[in-house]
Amino acid sequence: MKLDGVVSELKALRVSKGLTLDEVAKAAGWANASIPARIEARDSNPTLRSLQRYAEAVGARDFRLSLRSSSPTVLTFFNHAGGVGKTSAVRDIGYTLMQMGFRVLLIDADPQASLTRWLGAFNDIKLDDTLYSAVLGEEDDLRLPQPHHVYGMDLIPSQMGLAKVDLQLPGVMMGLTRLKEALVQSQGYDFILIDPPPSLGSLAALASIAATHLVVPVPTNNKGVEGIPTVMDAVKQFRRATPKLQLALFLVSQYDARTTVDQDSLVYLSERLKALAPVSTPLRLRPGAYKRAALQGQPIPVYEPSGKAAEEIQTVTTELLTALGVNVHVEK
Template structure:
């Protein structure tokens, strides 16, 4: 019986402060709870994902930077975390990767190459989640080139979706040139305040403007998210029964269901 292939999901939004990294860590932990084998890849030079999972980037000699720019074997860098997911960590060195890769032939395919390398080595990941940097540079394009789908975390506030059009333009270009099969899986509403009609209005506007699916349920605004990275764990560990943890578990279950849909061409 053939093994189901790895699902690669890029989580991207070039606007900061939209709970992108929190979403990667929390969805990853929720997928692990569902019995999935998960790899998180930190592609952000700020290394927030690495830090939030209890690893100090300053203590690391090797990171995703050497994997992408020097061809280092990713299995030498991957770390296990207490949240039940594996991590390909980042350090500030990754800030140099854009320049290192800029003149390299096939730079758009470096992340895909790493994932294919892991598959060939029998790593057996069900999911690879790519935490993209808050820009539309080389690393984000490489992540989109490697991905089956892209998930766009979006803060439910006015003007928060101004950059979505630019991201969708990039997705369109990636489809044309490097990854014909890339699908937009939808918008994940974050920092959602259900008490206000304002949050709901912003959400309706984005789905109408860009004709994107909304991944349910919305992630509520809660102080529990701020507490989790300081503990070096995801909210699923630090506040298991909170509304935020429950929302991410529901989102993860919905993403698993989404991954089983037959593939078809989708419009950006």
């Protein structure tokens, strides 16, 4: 999903159609030719939206298709510990990626269904609406169900019955790779974000093995620090099933700058983890914003678009894209 090749292709299309930079700027609604010129020269870091405008201006109708044809990046937010910020991050980073112009699917793989509830009130989710059907449904039809549409994203929701997967999957031959197989069939997404339950059970393994990359949320407290060896051991096990699984980012969460425990943990984690994967700028502890957004059933950037919490989420989303080698930045 690197965008470098896309720019060359679009430029070639412009040249082949005999369009000047001025004509492209005019068609895209830009003030002058310097914007398309900078995109072509790659001395700017264009947003996906700018690229889309350029693509429309040169008549590249299949531009989105050309991104679509590359397989999606599947990000599982893994940490066996609960309360570390997995579900919040999937909701908010997923939303931010959608805002940047990416097509996003969220998968709630936790029977507690926090992600599902935090994105709106779903009272009547059936087991068939969840990923259950993709892993334990009819043998010859192991596909994800039709997603729900929430805040510009798609969502495979969850409900309590999904807990059955932890009980039933160990009895299924090659069961742990079923979600990975089902995702191969889900076309049309740039990013798929999976929110697993806080455990080392089958659902968490199924979700992690389906990923191309793991994002590991870590809070700046004792729980965060003490959990790292177990996280790394689990990653080692997941790699036995999916050797190319990459650790994309340690997402530092719930940082309370006023306490020495948090300050010390932040230093310790940053030093200790950077050899394994990039370590994000911390998301700060903001109980009010997180509680209220959850109660409203909204992602933080919807609930409080110009707040500090939303700003931090943009920062870590950009860091995540950089870690993934995707060359776009956030449009201010």
